Amino acid sequence: MFSQAFLGIRRFFEIADFYNCLFLTVDRKNNVLIPIDKRRQIKTYFWIAFHAFHLLCQMISIKTKSSDLVLTVGGMTLSGAYLLACLWLVDIKQDSTPGQLMNYIAAREDKNIPGKVMISTCLAILVHLIYLACWLVPISVATLSLLWPCFPSLLSSLLCSTESRGWTGLWLLIQVALAIVEFVGYQTVSVSAAHYGISTTGTGIASLWLYCKELEITEHAKKLRSYRNLKILEKIVNACIRNRIFLAIALGGPLVQVLVGYTIIQIANSPNVTILAGSSVIYVSIFATTMFYFSIAAQVYRMSKDWIKRQLRVLQKKEGRRLQSLMSIRIEFGNNFVETLTPLVVQGFCINETVSLLLLNK
DSSP states (O other): HHHHHHHHHHHHHHHHHHOSSSSSSEETTTTTTEOOOOHHHHHHHHHHHHHHHHHHHHHHHHHHHHSHHHHHHHHHOOOOOOHHHHHHHTTTOOHHHHHHHHHHHSOOOOOOTTHHHHHHHHHHHHHHHHHHHHHHHHHHHHHHHHHTTSSTSSSSGOOOOTGGGGGHHHHHHHHHHHHHHHHHHHHHHHHHHHIIIIHHHHHHHHHHHHHHHHHSSSSGGEEEHHHHHHHHHHHHHHHTTTTHHHHHHHHHHHHHHHHHHHHHHHHHTOHHHHHHHHHHHHHHHHHHHHHHHHHHHHHHHHHHHHHHHHHHHHHHHHHHHHTTTTOOOOEEEEEEEEOOOHHHHHHHHHHHHHHHHHHHHH
């Protein structure tokens, strides 16, 4: 299932294996996800510590090097996106459930389910878009570090001053070294976050949507059993994403989208194309991710709720009572879950808060 999307996901793991920044890897022989060996896990823990230190340096830079509101928000945009990615990748317990879930979904045989081509295509486009962002964002940040070393949240800004620019050759070497560190830091955090935020969450939610569609073509005698199996899959998906991955998307995604949108509007006429390009890639990636996930999760909730209502009309009294005890399929984040109008509420919040920031600046 989702063969095109899994081709893109394998490309994430090619980068991850180069840096050893994930606790999972692809078994090329059996074509499944497996935990990495214990020696390589030390490098993965190193990357988690590195990202925590990098994030601390960004906070110090924003606090001490921001000279105006636009630069402050621009620095907070980079740090906010970085923080969101860090929330996804901090998997200290090395939970193997996401890998097992993806192996199950990948091994499941494709059926002629209504909407299968559409959802598979959307998921594949999202995966390849995020893969492109895993290269464009690090390149943009590294270029920004070379062209505008005093920009808040960059490592070079901590050393940037009027005197430092007179170091000539030494300062240039420092800039290049810090730009390489920025590139590596943003690429590893992007790839790690893409695994949890895109590979695990995307395939999990999309598979729930397809299985809800499959209920419509299931034989009448097997429908109740199929729905119970779907509820089991729902529990597994929620166990993987509820407390960390989808919670970070639901809370952090809209906040970062507001900051990035405000930054793009403020620097729309700026000659600095690097910041505009990097911010645009981040905005499109976050917008596409949040809209895709919330829309699919809302449809899963609506379809399962409508399916229960339809079955209550045709099932016998005894089976109807059993069906009434079942709840609709819910994609959870924290103690909440996605309802039908949640995508509109989220985007309405983003628009209102972006306008509020623009009005405050005036």
